Amino acid sequence: MQPPLADQHTCGVVGLKVLCRDDILKHFLNHSKLLMAISMKRFIVLTDKEYGLRVYVFKGVDRDYLVSPCSMCTCSDFIINFVGKKRDYPCYHVIGFAIAERQNRLSYVELDHSTLVAIISEIVFLGFSTRLRKIIKS
Secondary structure, three states: OOOOOOOOOOOOEEOOEEOOOHHHHHHHOOOHHHHHHHHOOOEEEEEEOOOOOEEEEEEOOOOEEEEEOOOEEOOHHHHHHHHOOOOOOOOHHHHHHHHHHHOOOOEEEEEOHHHHHHHHHHHHHHOOOHHHHHHHHO
16 A cells, blocks of 8 residues: 555645635536546556556656646646646645545556656656657557
């Protein structure tokens, strides 16, 4: 059994705002893109076998994102709309990990350290990890 992400009282503080509070979770419960992503197991927790480090990845169709559940995401929607204060709630990637965890729909992958670093590098520098896709397919 995997340890829980973080509960609504300890995760995702931006200023004094908790991102996974009940009203925000409720806002996303019927979000079609989120529901599709959960059903397709796009919320992935990568664990480094050597160090125990956990990295959260949203595997998109065209891009992958590094996510800190209930806190932040590397997608442009999060940066432009939420950080830029155009709206009061984050992208669905940030909230999706909490909802997918509650539904027991997260995907877990254990990796050796060098593979994890390679996947993170692909996401950061290319925006997409072909290595992660090969591992998930096998």
